[in-house]
Amino acid sequence: MSVLAITEHRRGSLRDVSYELVTVGRELADELGEDLELAVIGGDVDSFASDVNREGVDTIYTVDEGEEFNHGIYAQAIEQLHAELDPSALLMPNSVNGLDYAPAVAESLDLPLVTDVIGLEGGSPVEVTREQYGGKVETTYDIGEDQFAITIRSAEWPQAEADGDAAIEAVDVDIDESALGSTVNGFEEVGGGDVDITEADVLVSIGRGIEEEENLPLVEELADALGATLSSSRPIVDNGWLPKNRQVGQSGKVVTPDVYIAIGISGAVQHVAGMKGADTIIAINKDPNAPIYDLADYGIVDDLFEVVPELIEEFGGEAPDI
């Protein structure tokens, strides 16, 4: 038996999670006493295979089908590889595309599926850790079957760096074209515009704690007083209160300012994906258990409507009437 991990690429490059899968896959394979196998599906498979040929990988299977991700091709290819290789663990990324094929593959192979895994311990049974209730608690699960499927949260494991000497093997799979029910027509970048929050040294970032659009001038005033740029979590953009180019996170922008002031933001994993690289993180949040405090360097556990007006005054500004 083996551990089989499915790499991910987009528009000509392997995504970081592919290298993370090597690390977590090797750890699990060691604990189970098995080989680590990778699959590279679609695109420039040979160059992807040589990129991901890192230390700890035993075999890399390349499946030269399709240019970009298509979940139908992925599902069919993985199902056939699984039948042939009979791995114990099937590891996939908990990315947007991972979530577009992993549940279907698990379902069709009749494998138990646990998603968004942040900890993994090989044994009998294998134990996995995940977060629930918006990151306020962690839970562990035993998987009582020898074969299972897991999706891995990105950036939880380090990327494998050292070169490896895996065997690279091209595999032919039979893709039933008539069963492909979706067609990818292209890509579009979104979120351009006037301000580039990725360039800012100081970000004042606001989340759902602001409650109403009418309250936004409060944080605008603070950003002004600090000479900072205003950014936000996703709900603010979903509500149309700020344009898309202000959104920090997995589906927004990745920012690396010197100072990031997160106000009324819980610190959901998809938000954290965009701001954890900030040099100094300061949180203002009334919930002492908010996950943002796991990341913050400094914090004020209090009502933002109390703290922010005081702060504005500290810098000689005037808090707007809201």
Added chain:
Amino acid sequence: MKILVTVKEVAEVDDEFDISGLDIADSSLEYDLNEWDDYAVEEAVQISEDNDDVEVVSVTIGPERSEETIRMALAKGADRAIRVWDDSLEDAQFLDVDTKAEILAAVAEEEDPDFILSGVQAGDDANGATGVALAEKLDFEWAAVVNALDLDADAGVASVRRELEGGVEELTDVDLPAVLTIQTGINEPRYASLRGIRQAQRKPLDAQGLDDIGLDADVVESPVERTDMYEPESEGDATLWEGDASDTASELAEFLRDKGVVES
């Protein structure tokens, strides 16, 4: 045309909470309509408003308590609702992705919808997998993380945008019937009007047990077993400024001055 929308009542955790056994204590939880499902309901209702003869049916796996949430979906414009629950679901430790997909599939087979809208994830469990698993069970096509939908029912195609990471969207055509998992931001969910809330009281809400939908109690059995729940050890070592708002604000101000963010 019939649209089935999956609607989940999610548990939200109070700022201070207790864990009891393998779950959060009921007294620390409040319940609400899942954020992502709210957008899915809105999308379905907008389609029904823009087209003739569209019926929007919601389906929920949940106890009687969840009827409050279901009435919200009805008040926003769903035509009728189905709720599945019984003792074996009540007694289950938790419901895994496969169990939920199987129950929803049984309802879908009965209802025979043209397509199904589901939230990308539920705010509490955050599995993010039920919609796609359901599609596979039904042998429907699917698309995950959809933030724009243009439906051509006559051609049997849904043109969607899938929101990938880093501000990139994928443009994809999906053959119907399909399950689409809906991302927030696709529309602006309406508030339930008073009139809507009144009307919702009269809309059909059909409570079913596993028996009624042709499943037996085995469906709740899972090879996956929850073994622990705990508050994660804070990895953070945040310095917390304490005192009233003027104290904490002045500490933060001093810090920002020291750092040279603002001139003193």
